[in-house]
Amino acid sequence: MYLHSMLIALLLAPRILADPYAQYILTPASRTVYPASVYNVNGTVENAVGLVGARGSASFRGPSAVTYDFGKNIAGIVSFDFNASASASDQFIGISFTESSLWINAEGCDAMADAGIDAPLWFPATGQGRAQASKEHQRGGFRYLNVYHNASGETSVSNLSIHFTALPQKTEADLQEYTGYFHTNDEQLNRVWYAGAYTNELxxxxxxxxxxxxxxxxxxxxxxxxxxxxxxxxxxxxxxxxxxxxxxxxxxxxxxxxxxxxxxxxxxxxxxxxxxxxxxxxxxxxxxxxxxxxxxxxxxxxxxxxxxxxxxxxxxxxxxxxxxxxxxxLSYVSSNWEKFKFGLNYSTSFIDASGMANVTTSADWLRFGMGGHNIEANAILFYTLNLGTTLAGVLNDTTVGAWSKYATEIKTAANARLWDPSANLYRDNDTRPLTQLHPQDGNAWAVLSNLTTSPAQNVNITTALASRWGKYGAPAPEAGTTVSPFISSFEIQAHYIAGQPSNAIRLMKFMWGNFMLDDPRMTNSTFIEGYSTNGDLHYAPYLNDPRISHAHGWATGPTSALTFYAAGLQVTSEAGKTWKIAPQLGGLKFAEAGFQTSLGNFSSNVTAMDDGGVSVMFETPVGTSGSVVFQHEATQGGQAIVTTAGGQPRLVKRTLIQRGGPGFAAVHDLPGGKYEAKLLLA
Structure with missing residues (x-):
């Protein structure tokens, strides 16, 4: 508790935003990375551990191999020094890579294609010298590296290392520089947040x-x-x-x-x-x-x-x-505005007499089939039309009024034609006979996009989605027996939007934490592309299991969700000119987050109070404005109070909570600054 209080004090002190939890950052501190441990040895290898941390050399005698573990997924160009026995000829040192321990292979790497495996790199080892892979043969993601010796002689290998090639825009000195951070009392979620950040870095x-x-x-x-x-x-x-x-x-x-x-x-x-x-x-x-x-x-x-x-x-x-x-x-939007309008108007050309878009192509995120009056496609179109209307307002473009009309018609038609009250979920489409497929993607997107008609419907949908969870995650039946971290990232948002943060926390902990991060077949540092509902590392749309990517950006949804929703730190217009503080702890004791935009630093520190209330200390840049929104179960009433912080406290605003909750208590029109806001329940 003392540490937590100290962090609150640091939060309110003027400072340049930096990550106060650097111990969680997985990015290498140097572009030169050495193996962390020996995973396996085959054949006769003397001092295999000598290549760990560049402590010495290892001698390979006859056909032999060592698998080295970097302890996390990395990326880059391999190099090493060698010294071959004078009596040997035609000696080679081979190198292969794999992200998962499942695909460690005596003949090659895991796969980049939908068939076979990838060939190892072979380097001639005659006499004494240094070998290095070409830039074209850098490996983009691997935790394990195999070193092979293929001949009867003996070769000594030293200085085995990887030149880390991810984040090419950064100098070596700032590889670990983060402008944002997150922390909570749940250690597993802290690791999940930073693993998501590192996945995107790779x-x-x-x-x-x-x-x-x-x-x-x-x-x-x-x-x-x-x-x-x-x-x-x-x-x-x-x-x-x-x-x-x-x-x-x-x-x-x-x-x-x-x-x-x-x-x-x-x-x-x-x-x-x-x-x-x-x-x-x-x-x-x-x-x-x-x-x-x-x-x-x-x-x-x-x-x-x-x-x-x-x-x-x-x-x-x-x-x-x-x-x-x-x-x-804004200049970026202005310069691309005609392209945006051209593209969105093309999407609206698919809208037919039903009021919804009729999708005529099947390509999507590797779900099985996409077509007709599809709920996912129409929910995303509805969402994009509303974003386009917002941008048109910013740019004072009055020529796109039809977008709002299309959005209204999509919402009406989707709820009339696709909603299945018996399942509390939307059907995939309205083909006859009516499909029994209730997809994860379309239902998560319906909540996220506000295609639904009421908060109660949001709760019904997310409750139904949660009821389908298996041991290893949230299923995506539109892709067979698949768990999709991509679509489940949208589902996390849906649970928060529906006011069910405990569902979001549960999903992130058992799917991302227990399985995707801590399962021994994973990299324990980055997040996988997809897998099977039974826990097999098989992704239904692929024929070749070694092809599965273990560092996929579309699996990093918890990183933003924990900041935006658990810590409640959100920007609502350009670079945070307007913002919203809307924490939903979902059973966590506290959560804090910070990030940086061109307007300055944003930070939030949320604590659950013993009486069921919430306290949040936050800071936003001067010149901005925003709101504090508390979700509550205040059946006996209460109040939300905002006071200044960082100096002599004074009351800024107060709002009363009516009896008979649940509901929301909001304080609006706060200028940027340092505040403490509390939800006090009667």
């Missing part, structure tokens, strides 16, 4: 080291044997210093759907928004000049497989809004 790469996709879905074979696939990272996928890709290992491409989860989590942790801007630009450059359609993914995917996705097209437009919200860069 997915931030050099734009010239993207995947060329030349081996996508193929395998090298003949009548008698199968050869592991080669791999090569040499495709320029964007301009600028860094680009956000969906997965660190693969696909290493810009995918707008993934960005919808990764961007908010990047904002609250490192605020590397230039990476987001350059990633968006790589998509906007590909807009179809005839239709306004935006690509399913960036280059080279858009060239190799030119597929249109109704939802991913909208995610690019959402990305423009999110970048503006977090950066406050």
């Amino acid at each position: 997915c931030t790469i050099d734009p010239t080291a993207g995947n060329s996709l030349i081996y996508l879905g193929t395998i090298t074979s003949n009548d008698t044997e199968t050869t592991p696939l080669p791999w090569y990272l040499n495709y320029t996928i964007a301009t600028g210093k860094s680009v956000l890709v969906d997965g660190a290992k693969r696909d290493r491409l810009v995918w707008p759907g993934d960005m919808s989860i990764a961007t908010p989590s990047i904002f609250v942790s490192t605020n590397e928004l230039s990476t987001i801007r350059d990633s968006l630009d790589s998509l906007l450059r590909l807009q179809n000049s005839s239709t306004g359609a935006l690509p399913y993914a960036g280059v080279p995917f858009s060239e190799v497989l030119p597929i249109f996705s109704f939802t991913y097209h909208l995610y690019s437009l959402i990305g423009i809004y999110d970048y503006y919200l977090y950066s406050g860069n």
Whole structure:
């Protein structure tokens, strides 16, 4: 408790925002990274531990191998020194990589394609010298590294290390620099928050080291044997210093759907928004000049497989809004406004007499099938239309009035045609006979987008979603027997929006904490792309299990959710010009968070009170304004009080809570500054 009080004092002291919980940061302090431990030894290897932390050398005699564990997922270019016995010839040292201990392999790496495995790197070891992989053969994500010796002689290996290649926009000195932080009494959730931040860092790469996709879905074979696939990272996928890709290992491409989860989590942790801007630009450059359609993914995917996705097209437009919200860069919106309108008007062209969009293509986040009057697609369209209307107001554009009309019609039609009161969930579509599929994606998005008609309906939906949880997470029946951290990231938000924070906390703890972080098959540092409802590391849309990415930005939803909802620290307009403090502890004893925008520092420290009330100390920049909103169960009434902090306390505002809760108590129109707000229950 003393530490907590001390942190409150630090929160209110003038300071440059920095992470006070640096011990949780997983980013390497140096770009030179050494193995942390020996995982396994095969054959005759003397002093295998000598390569741990560059403490010495290891001698490989005859066919032999060592698997080294870096203790966390990393990325980069391998190098080592060697000294081969003079009597030996044709000796090679092989190197292979894997993210999960499941795929440690004597013949190669885990996979970047949907068939086979990836070939190891082989380096000739004659005499004495140094070997280093090419930039094209950097590995984007791995926890385990195998060192092989293939011949009868003996070779000594030393100085085995990785040059860390993620976060190319940062100098070595600022690799661990965070502009945001989060902390709570639940140690597991603290680790989850920082693992999400680190996952996005691994997915931030050099734009010239993207995947060329030349081996996508193929395998090298003949009548008698199968050869592991080669791999090569040499495709320029964007301009600028860094680009956000969906997965660190693969696909290493810009995918707008993934960005919808990764961007908010990047904002609250490192605020590397230039990476987001350059990633968006790589998509906007590909807009179809005839239709306004935006690509399913960036280059080279858009060239190799030119597929249109109704939802991913909208995610690019959402990305423009999110970048503006977090950066406050109005000139970026202005310069891309015609592209935004062109794209959104293309989406509205799919709206038919039903009042909803009729989706005619199947591409989505790898769910099985997408078409017709689909609830997910229409909820995302409804959401994007409302974002577009907001941006039009900021830009004083009065030519897009139809967007509000379309949004109203979608909401009316979706609730009339797709709502299933017997299940308390929306159906996937309205095809006849009526489908019994009640998807996770569309129902989470219906709550998130405010497509629903009442708070009670939100509660019904999220209660129904929670009732389907299995041992390993929230199922996505629209993708078979799949658990999708992507869609479950939206479900977390839905639980908070519905006023059920304890559900959100439970889901993050058992799905992200117990399984995705702490299961021994995971990296224990980054979050996986997807898996099976029975806990197998099998992702139903893929044929090849080693292909699964264990560092995927679309799995990082808890990082932003814990900041925005548990600590209640939200920006509601450009760069936080307006803000909302709306904590929902959900059973946590306290939660604190901070982040930085171009307007200054934002911080919040929330504590649960013994009588069921809540106290929050917060600071927002001068020149901004906002509200404090408390959710409550005040059946006997009470009050919300806001006083100044950091000096002599004085009452700023008070609002009374009527008897007969639950409900919300709000204090509005607060100028930026330092405050303490309390929810006091009678």
